[in-house]
Amino acid sequence: MPFGPVALFGSGETSRAGRQVHERLFQRLPQPVRVAILETPAGFQPNAGLVAAKIRDFLVEHLQNYHPVVRFVPARRRDGVYNPDAPLVVEPIDWADYLFAGPGSPTYMIRCLTGTQTLARLRERWAAGATLAFASAAAIAVGRYALPVYEIxxxxxxxxxxxxxxxxxxxxxxxxxxxxxxxxxxxxxLDTSHCFMGVERFRYLRRMLPPDTVILGIDEQTACIIDPQNEQVTVHGLGQVTLLTQAGERTIPHGRAFPLAWLRADPVLP
Structure with missing residues (x-):
């Protein structure tokens, strides 16, 4: 079975535009849709459980037609009962068909999950066809290179x-x-574009990346859905996505699709 779809949200995962993205993905899944929400990105916050609960409440209330059943993956820190290697923490990943992670700190998520069973099972479930959805901090964390937003x-x-x-x-x-x-x-x-970095700082950051890196900028209230089976990416929401490669810069507005090959190193952008 091929890898499942992956949604990357620029923001707005609990907005009207975000609901439409979730719905497109839910339509492909058996009902009731089984959802697991990963708490790791906000695991350093005392209200990490509340952050995840608000996402659950949104999905249950606004996607009632798909009868979502939601469980949490409380992989908040690498010790104690929330250890991402603990079997009870990891178990909902094996149960779910839709795996979501969202706001918080990208670097905290990376530190907590690197080399853990939680991350290993996420990869395995995705390779077996499960759907992944990452928003904001989590979207940053799952790239090859991650922007340390809070630190900078x-x-x-x-x-x-x-x-x-x-x-x-x-x-x-x-x-x-x-x-x-x-x-x-x-x-x-204050220029807070380019993920709060601003144009000037972003120019320096771009030069620091290896030349074969593709930068994927996603507007707020916007998401792109990567479909590995069809080698296609579609843009949804209110804005656009921006691709920056050695070959140049390209913007793709919402409602449009483009080949997955454009996200690979050294693509030729028409």
Missing amino acids: YKVGADLYWADGLDMLGALGLRLAIMPHWNNREGGAE
């Missing part, structure tokens, strides 16, 4: 890239995934 934007660390979980490397992709691509929270006084 909030703490003032020097510019750098962390090694990501490289989930999509199995498809021959070397991605740096950047959600919140068109963010404007800073208003006229």
Whole structure:
């Protein structure tokens, strides 16, 4: 069986636009749709359970036609009862057909999951056809290279890239995934585009990546669905995605599809 679909959200996973993306993926799955929500990205927060519960409530309320049944994967830290190697923590991954991870810290997610059974089972279930959905911080973390957003934007660390979980490397992709691509929270006084980095800092960050890396920028309230079986990517939501490669830059608006090959190293963009 081929790898299952993967949805990457720039933001808005619990918005009207996000609901439409979830629905497109739910339509492919047996009912009731079995959903597992990974708590790891927000595992450092005291309210990590509440963050996951809000996503569950959204799916249950807004996708009632698919009768979603939701369980949690509380892989919050590498010790104690929330250890991502603990069998009871990992078990919902084997049960679910739709696996979701969302907001929090990309680097925290990477530190917690690298080399664990939780990550291994995610990879195995995806290879067996399960659907994956990653939003915001989790979308960053699953690339080959991960942007340390909090460390740079909030703490003032020097510019750098962390090694990501490289989930999509199995498809021959070397991605740096950047959600919140068109963010404007800073208003006229502060450029927060390019995932809060701004244009100027992003120029330096781009030069720091190996030349065969593809940067995938995803606008807010926007998602792309990677379909490995059909070698195609579709853009949904309110915005567009931006591809940056050695060959140049390309934007794909919502409602359009493009070949998965465009996300591979050295694609020729028409």
